[in-house]
Amino acid sequence: MQLLGRRVSSRKAAFWSSRFDQVADRLVTHYGVPKLGNFRDPVKEVFYIILSARTAEIQYRRIHRELFRKYSTLEKLAMAPRCKIVACINDGGLANKRAMQVRNIAGRMLADFGPSPSRALRKMNAEQAFTYLLGLPGAGPKSTLCVMMYSLDFDVFPVDVHVNRICARIGAIPKGLKHYQAQNMLPGLVPDGRSKELHVGLVVHGRRICTPRDPSCTMCFLKDLCRTGKAKRVA
Numbered sequence: 001m002q003l004l005g006r007r008v009s010s011r012k013a014a015f016w017s018s019r020f021d022q023v024a025d026r027l028v029t030h031y032g033v034p035k036l037g038n039f040r041d042p043v044k045e046v047f048y049i050i051l052s053a054r055t056a057e058i059q060y061r062r063i064h065r066e067l068f069r070k071y072s073t074l075e076k077l078a079m080a081p082r083c084k085i086v087a088c089i090n091d092g093g094l095a096n097k098r099a100m101q102v103r104n105i106a107g108r109m110l111a112d113f114g115p116s117p118s119r120a121l122r123k124m125n126a127e128q129a130f131t132y133l134l135g136l137p138g139a140g141p142k143s144t145l146c147v148m149m150y151s152l153d154f155d156v157f158p159v160d161v162h163v164n165r166i167c168a169r170i171g172a173i174p175k176g177l178k179h180y181q182a183q184n185m186l187p188g189l190v191p192d193g194r195s196k197e198l199h200v201g202l203v204v205h206g207r208r209i210c211t212p213r214d215p216s217c218t219m220c221f222l223k224d225l226c227r228t229g230k231a232k233r234v235a
Ligand code: SF4
Pocket: 166, 169, 170, 209, 210, 211, 215, 216, 217, 218, 220, 221, 222, 223, 226, 227, 228, 229, 230
């Protein structure tokens, strides 16, 4: 399935599809398919992704836990005074803006589906889920695709900063692309059925080995598949 990114039938696309198969195999061998704290419940995941933007993992995990401890239902969240939500999520930054988004999302889902939106979301096909989730306040393509991949089991490929950076270093896309440009190019190169393994593996690899400033190419198990690694002629 390709959402944001058309399947391109060219020799180049075939090459990268096969290369990403190899990359996915190695990522799974080294990391398995790690859980990154995401939720099977798409409603909880929507808020988790919204709160995670530009916030350290330790903070957004704590804020999300606290938010659902205080407001255990969408009704409570939608009715909560904005200042109370701000106080609850204040540690994460952009608290005023996010508090509005959180309350508006809760209100929107309640109005559209009643108290159990998860069931309604699970019945949607990919295009319906994408359109609906993208229309929620504060949602962008990446957050929408994350909810679809982590919670609704669609084979879609969200591109975050780690994925963008590593795919550029490997050589699949040009370096320095804006987020939306990479999101438009990469899904068309990813082999069917491997999106989640690749996404979570690259996120972990980007945190541990292929870090933003100083990638550890000498110890990288992808170096023979990577244009940057080869250019450095690492042993
Ligand atoms: S070889 Fe270097 S640049 Fe390539 S994926 Fe590994 S750490 Fe990143």
